[in-house]
Amino acid sequence: MGSPGLTPPIAEHEIWESTSQLTNTASLSSNADRDRRHSSSASASTISDNRDHSPASARRTRPSVVSIAASLPTVREMHDRRTSSQTAQTLPPTLHNSSMSSDETVVSSKNVLTNFQKVAARDPLIEQERVRKLSRSNTQNLRHKGVYDRLIDWSDGPYRCLKNQLLSPFMESRRRPPLPPKDDLVSLARHYYPARADLKVQVCDFGLGRAERTEITLGQIEEFWQSKPDWVDVRWIHAPLGLGLVHSSVEDIFLHDGQSGKRFENGGSAEWPYVETEVLNIRSHKNFQEMRDVYLLLSKFTELEDELNQSSWKNDHNSSLQSDVEWRSGHLGMPANYWNLVTSDMPWQLTEGLTMGMNGPMEGLQPINRHIDQQTLTIHPFYKDSHMVRNLFRCFHRSDGILLTLSPMAGVNFIDKKMPQHLSEPADAIFDNENASAPGYVFSAFADQGTSTWHRRSVEWFLTYLITEVGVTPHTCRQGHNAPGINLAYQSVIQDLRRRRHAPWRKNETVRLVRDYLACIDELTTVKQICVRQVELFKGMQQDVRKFESEDNRARRTPDNPSGESMQERIKWALAMVKTRHDCFDNLLTDAKQSMEALFQLRSIEQNELAIVSDSQNKAVLIFTGVTIVFLPLSFFT
Secondary structure (H helix, E strand, O other), rough: OOOOOOOOOHHHHHOOOHHHHHHHHHOOOHHHOOOOOOOOOOOOOOOOOOOOOOOOOOOOOOOOOOOOOOOOOOHHHHHHHHHHHHHHHHOOOOOOOOOOOOOOOOOHHHHHHHHHHHHHHHHHHHHHHHHHHHHHHHHHHHHHHHHHHHOOOOOOOOOOOOOHHHHOOHHHHHOOOOOOOOHHHHHHHHHOOHHHHEEEEEEEEEEEEEEEEEEEHHHHHHHHOOOOOOOEEEEEEEEEOOOOOOHHHHHHHHHHOEEEOOOOOOOOOOOOOEEEEEEEEEEHHHHHHHHHHHHHHOOOOHHHHHHHHHHHOOOOOOHHHHHHHHHHHHHHHOOOOOOHHHHHOEEEEEEOOOOOOOEEEEEEEOOOOOOOOOOHHHHHHHHOOOEEEEEEEEEEEOOOOOEEEEOOOOOOOEEOOHHHHHHHOOHHHHHHHHOOOOOHHHHHHOOOOOOOOOOOHHHHHHHHHHHHHHHHEEEEHHHHOOOOOHHHHHHHHHHHHHHHHHHHHHHHHHHHHHHHHHHHHHHHHHHHHHHHHHHHHHHHHHHHHHHHHHHHHHHHHOOOOOOOOHHHHHOOOOOOOOEEEEEEHHHHHHHHHHHHHHHHHHHHHHHHHHHHHHHHHHHHHHHHHHHHHHHHHHOOOO
């Protein structure tokens, strides 16, 4: 059962404060708190080899936990600790410069890069394993790329023109190239769209002073949400599933197997108290095009259906998942074949509507053609090979301390100078790259200390930390703004369009320019709408957190780490980030619209001038014709 549709976003003046109000609210905390780094105290990604795959005999009932979320200690608190105790000198450097004005500036480049050097030095073995995994993936990619190229040559080759079809019986070079073998096509389909039971799922366990991560498959997922080890405070299971049949079955079985956690009635809704947000991320334009081509070409080959359908659940060891998907398929009238199950892996383009508030699997993305938009963002040289997409990120939590997140997001969240390198990494390995992936970074942030820095060692606290970390991406602050952010890129794009507006008139250039303006306006409008939805989400979560805090105060439940950052502060930071981004894109959208209106006015004036010039020329020709008619015959007599 999917979540019921959310109400449309209310007017902006109802859901967020004015800039002055936001400034006054933020002034209650120190500048360091307001500009704190959301990813402070990052720790190395630690994957323990001590993995407990066997569930406990009975699920450990967790007492009612408090959902006052906190991040790592704030910059101000770290400064107080360091100045009051010598033991606090092991903490990260304190940020003293709070005068940075960028919407994404939260920490200096020096501190960020220093922390990353420490992380790399602490875990060379993990980095070596990641490099080996990427090397194996690159070898597989090369093999499948050859099959893909042959498939495209077969589908889109020059043989399609009438001339080549007529000459093909006589000239081999004009003949249609052969289709790749059936086994290669099946392997190609599984490469871009893995069978559901083989999808890689991340299980992250957090306890006091300890954290472990285990990589499993979707075919094992039910075993890991039945219970968790006694030392674990929160178990986080992340499955790369988009809205569809499998997504609905997984969330229903998960919620049925345990008692729901504290209700986010304002962040979600009264009837569906779970939170979700739409996340922008950067994908490789080339890979995105290949995914569309493979889906829309191979899904038409009926001879591949049987083998692909059999592989969907070949490695499934769950007790309920396959049967639930089949029941749901019959209930909704949607065949549970291979291609219907994997469609949800495809990311949404910016112009393909909003994904938040979907009611169920029937409202998922159904690609119609192989064409993908040529985004105006690619006009900027840094983003020339990228494509900004959207994915839904949904969270489901239970009172036993287990959190399930579902999202097919496999793009880059943290933009830095190495983004082209990040874009070349396979989608199922992006979680391992904490420099590119927000979910991957969240685990690494607590890999060393576990829950010891959490204000409340509860699943609600971790949910809030995760949703605020993911929801404010993409941004450039992870590496100290060493690459242009998407707001600066769009600003450069609008400047380029304005320059083309003043270029000398050329045939069809105005049509191309208007199309670029319209594409840019559509992209900016979508980003702005997503920001509106995110502000609405965080505003609702703020109300829920206030209620949770009141309940805790009445019950006299003290925080596990009083010096930790509270959930209210965490959400306040996320609101400020999203509000600033909204204002930025609102200004860019206004600039783009005004620039296009100026283009129309300029072209209208140019057309009037051309008409005047043309009229003058016509009069000159008329006079010349009249003179010629009169004097030309007279010249015959002279």
